[in-house]
Every structure is written in C-alpha cells, then in structure tokens.
Amino acid sequence: MSYFIWQDSYELGIEIVDTQHKKLVDLISDLLQSSILNHDNQKVEDILQQLVKYTEYHFAEEEKLMIESNFPKFEEHQMIHQSFVEKVNEFYMKFTRKEIALEIQILNYLKNWLINHILITDKEFATFYLNYKSIQ
Ligand SMILES: [Fe+2]
Ligand SMILES: [Fe+2]
Known part of the structure; x- marks a missing residue:
C-alpha cells in the first residue's frame, strides 16, 4: 500500500517529533486501507478516533x-x-453519525495537511x- 508512506524528507531531526509524525502517517494510511479498500466502517471509526x-x-x-525553547x-x-484537531474531530463525529463517508477527498485533505504542516x-x-x- 503506497498511498502514504514515510519519506526521509519528512524528517526534522527531533527524534520524538519524527517518531510521532511517522505514527500519524501510518494512521492516515490505515484509514485509506479500511475505508476505500476494505469498506470496514467499524475499523474506520476506530482509526478516526485514534x-x-x-x-x-x-x-x-x-x-x-x-x-521549553520559548518559540x-x-x-x-x-x-x-x-483548528486541525477540530477538523479531524468533526470528520470523526460526522462519520459516526453516518453523515459522511470517508471519501478520497477527505483522505487527501488529511494527507496533504500533514505533509504541508511537517514540511x-x-x-x-x-x-x-x-x-x-x-x-x-
Ligand atoms: Fe505542529
Ligand atoms: Fe508535528
């Protein structure tokens, strides 16, 4: 599954941050797997909550x-x-209420948001x- 895989160019050099970003990439990739490919709504709901x-x-x-660093x-x-947490939470709530399906546009939004935010x-x-x- 090559929809969203970690690239070396995403690495920022702060180990804890890079490790957590990798986990976010994995979660978004798992979402695609369970929604578009497997149509497993329960799994989609679980991953969205995660x-x-x-x-x-x-x-x-x-x-x-x-x-710590006075940024x-x-x-x-x-x-x-x-605002991103609110957006993801909104997708989650709407999905659980069956108001939306997890379409490719939403997955692309999540993926592109994360890549842009990291880079x-x-x-x-x-x-x-x-x-x-x-x-x-
Ligand atoms: Fe950030
Ligand atoms: Fe981050």
Whole structure:
C-alpha cells in the first residue's frame, strides 16, 4: 500500500517529533486501507478516533518543546494545531453519525495537511528548536 508512506524528507531531526509524525502517517494510511479498500466502517471509526487522540497527544508534546525553547511563534502554531484537531474531530463525529463517508477527498485533505504542516510549519519550529538546543 503506497498511498502514504514515510519519506526521509519528512524528517526534522527531533527524534520524538519524527517518531510521532511517522505514527500519524501510518494512521492516515490505515484509514485509506479500511475505508476505500476494505469498506470496514467499524475499523474506520476506530482509526478516526485514534487519529483524533494521537493528533491531540502529538500536538501537546510538540507544544511542550515550543514552551521549553520559548518559540516566538508558539501561539500561531498552536492555533493551527487546534483548528486541525477540530477538523479531524468533526470528520470523526460526522462519520459516526453516518453523515459522511470517508471519501478520497477527505483522505487527501488529511494527507496533504500533514505533509504541508511537517514540511513548512513544523520545519520552521524544528530549525528554531535545534538551534536553541545547540547553544544550551
Ligand atoms: Fe508535528
Ligand atoms: Fe505542529
């Protein structure tokens, strides 16, 4: 299944963050497998719930590093995190209420959001954090 696989270019150099990003890539890839390929609604619901929880967990961990290093764009980054959690939670709620199906457009949205967030927004923080660490 090559819909969404980890690329070396996603690596930011902060081990805990990279490990958690890999897990998010896996969850989105599993979602595709269970929805578009297997049509297993129960599994889709389970993975969506895991995705909500793991996204919240990852964002909180990343934000701890921002606070630790006094990252100047913390609030802006945190707001971006919050709106994504709301969006994923909305997909989850609507799916459980059978108001939406998990179509390829939603999977593409999740995938593209994560790639862009890692490569631009998280990359900016990682550069700042690694520099902060190097002078500690
Ligand atoms: Fe992240
Ligand atoms: Fe982030």
